[in-house]
Amino acid sequence: MLLVLEQVLNGLQLGVMLFLLAAGLTLVLGIMNLVNLAHGSLYMIGAFVAAGVVRVTDSFLLGLLAALPAAALVGMAVEVVALRRLYTRQHLDQVLATFGLILFFNELVRILWGPRALFMDVPHWLSDTVEIVPGAPYPAFRLAIIVVGGAVAGFLYWLVRHTRLGMLIRAGASNREMVGALGVDIKRLYTLVFGLGAMLAALAGVMAGPIYAVEVGMGEPVLIVAFVVVVIGGIGSVRGSLVGALLVGLVDTLGRAFLPTLFRAFLAPDTADGLGAALASMAIYVLMAAVLAWRPRGLFPAHG
Amino acid sequence: MMLTVEGLETCYGESRILFGMALEVDAGEVVTLLGRNGMGKTTTVRSIMGLVRPRAGRIAFEGKEIAGLPSYKVAQAGLGLVPEGRQVFPNLTVRENLLATARAPDGRRVPRWTLEAVTRLFPALGERRDAYGDQLSGGEQQMLAIGRALMTNPKLLILDEATEGLAPLIRAEIWRVLEALKAEGQAILVIDKNLEALTRIADRHTIIEKGHVVWSGDSVALAADRDLQSRYLGV
Amino acid sequence: MADPLLEIEGLSKAFGAVVACDAVTLSLREGEVHAMIGPNGAGKTTLLGQLTGEIRPDAGRIRFAGEDVTGLPEHARAGRGLARSFQVTSLFSRFTALDNVALAVQAQAGHSFRFWRPAARETALVAPARAALARVGLAERADVPAAALAHGEQRQLEIAMALASGPRLLLLDEPTAGMGHEDSGRMIALLSALKAEGRMTILLIEHDMDVVFALADRITVLVYGQTIATGVPEEIRANSEVRRAYLGEEAAA
């Protein structure tokens, strides 16, 4: 039972990290109708900047403080230089151009930080464990990720629902021409949203640093999973992304933890492990295919 | 003149819609743009608002050239658009529709149009303030589109087919509102087909046929000329 | 009188709070030209969409040639002889005029799982396509890409495509929209000629009263999604409710 609790927490932790990535993706998709494969590069840049700063200053917080604006700046620069020209293009063109950007950023990071993976320690003030229920210690850092992710989700909800910026974001998603015709500089709004999305991606990257390896190409696998989240949740819906992210996080984590054991109940151990592992790694894609077969526009289809 | 349009030519791809369109609106004036469907009325409005780029011609607003400016700058100069087909934001509530793009003009602390002022003008909007744009009836959407444009506190209000497809009672309400706006000196450019109401409210009329002006004059002259009405307006 | 070709009963459709189509009931006789008029936003295009199967009605039934087609998908209705022209010209712009029409012929010629013979050399496709082009007066323009045709010609091509499928019922959505005087005169002449052949029933959705009164045998007036009158042109002209609601208060003034 304790094992299940631990795995559920792990699933939540993965879920909120996916949410941080998916939120930026879904906003950019919903408002600007842009497929940005290079979103994962911002996650990578966040992680590398943080790891680099931590190595010099030995302060996790300074790393975080450096990574967020750095990623936001890179994101906004890319938006202004290249992506802005792609908003009115077909998704295909966007996929291709941002694929090119991935190659560029991966190589750039390799030049700047070298080909070897960097390691980032868990900050010492979060290196302990917390006993959530007696007898079940859980790493404080992972718990902190869940808390931060939850707080960001709350902040985004407030931003989108209750601020003028949020209203404009939603209005722009349904009718961008009209927003412009009523006097709002939509290009600047787009750049801002892009910077926000980049910052969220970098936040995810920084928090991933101490858990996974900080290496070139780390953005792509997680990006694809974030896209799965966006599609499951419904393109353009932040709420959908949150639900989708938690769902994907839980399915993936629990699948990996328990499917092999489950299969051992009625299969030979060897076969069970192989089959269980295979199914576990495919589970989220099966989930997505099932959701789309049932609701072709995701769980929370956006208006319009 | 507040708005002066001269020699406007606009094309969509290869097909040319406007051929030297001209138009003037002075402060405090209500001017109409009349003509059958497909004659270029909406294109004229879209060109003025910067939603399409005219190929040639001048558009001056308060002496400043606005042709070729992005639409948000045109709007910020003081033009408030109530577009054809209403185009309220379906995923925003009535209140949010009004607030999202609201703007106070420079130098005035309390703008003429606030949430309160608009709901006083359209009480129906006050009652439905938390309903989403797509949950409104056609008439309510139309009022919302007008209210939304007023919330930008425009110097010139442009209405493109604001009574199309509405029940007579609601049309009457909209005409009443336009009359009230005119009475307080709001300049308005109206596109509509409802000649009777327009001859009552408007100062001057412009009839457009295939992208250029074929007639302009005041309400008395238009009301008197049945031949003009049937030739260009299909009445 | 023969059975009606098309019967619509209590057809309703709402988009959110906007009722686009409110219990519309209507029947079309074989061989007539029936015009549907009403102000913009009265629900004409929504009604048409439900007839073609593109929009699913909330309630009501549609019978075509004695068969209930309410639940049939779009392509199956087209196969039964229900053809439409589009309001916004919706051609295959990269194809030539001839290929556009040939595609319409091909749609009716059974399945298209033929992988080898060049379609452009199949007389079975090309001959009827040329005939349809000739009927609408576009024979000379057969090899011009659709995108390069003038607006009026594109509308003619729309009609040719609808004709090529040999329809029993032709749904025409504002065939003269955006046309100049000359072009719309040509379109009226073309539609009159089709009407004179008497082989087709036509449901005409139109804004322009000149076109409606020149062609229609009967007229139905749709306002706020409801039919407020159906009758021969003289009756509609004389109907005071219609004058007030549609032709406009100004006409009564």
Next chain:
Amino acid sequence: MARPVVTRLVLWGALVLLLALPPLVQGLGADFAVGVATRVLIFALVGVSLNLILGYGGMVSFGHAAFFGAGAYVVAILAQHDTQGEPLVTWPIVIDGTQSALIAWPAAMVVSALLALVIGLIALRTSGLYFIMITLAFAQMLYFLFISLRAYGGEDGLSLFARSAAGPLDLADDVHFYYLVLGFVLLALWIKRRLVASRFGRALRGIRDNERRMQALGFPTFRYKLAAFVMAGAVAGLSGALIANQTEFVSPSFLDWQRSGEILVIVILGGMGRVYGPVAGAVAFLLLEEVLSAWTDHWMLVLGPILVLVVLFAKGGIWSLIERGETTDG
């Protein structure tokens, strides 16, 4: 349609060059170039197959590597069972492994086609971005499946002991293998030209340009799209079988999403909806890769921006530069 002189010159020139390539490069002592050219042709073939659905059917599949990789694995798995002498399946019938091209390659096509059928049945119900993502998701599923199949090498992949046996042709000989691949490419191009001009091809192009209108005309569009999807899958499977023979090695990286991206790049770079486009695209892309990587280790730093520039400024791809003025549906 009479092709303009320039196009015809380029086509004949290219054909002569391709036919004469092995003796030519061997004369220059650059034998390795035959292998490079074979690889280019194999990617051209998979590009041709993607072009059918992307360029002529308007279906943006971001998972085409799934069919490519599946074809490669079919050949490798059959070969492994053959060398180990273990049957692939023992129940309900016994299926032995094989190294014969005559059995393994068609098997690769059939398996990939079946895979395309299943994926297409689900994916083609969606459209736009959802279609892009669901095809990507299926490819990822397969990718992770092969990673977890430890019996077939898992993440490390699977080596072939030899190239397939193909009767009188000695595929171990690079030149023989090159000509065989060239033959497949020419055959595929010829078939595709016929196909695109046929009733089926016309329906497909109609769907690409205006699916809604096609339905209104009476075309059940889903079937035609699915048929094209399956055909493209089969040809991609054949390309996979060829690449497995070319490299004598397969691994999950054959079907990861970057591979799908590369195949997309090849088609778009060459010219979508143009019969010879993917060949031009494969030549350009793979040679660019070769040249850049010979010049600098950080060649992707250059390639990335080149792709962005191509998207922004070179609409229509390389072939449109050659074929200027011709209709895109030739």
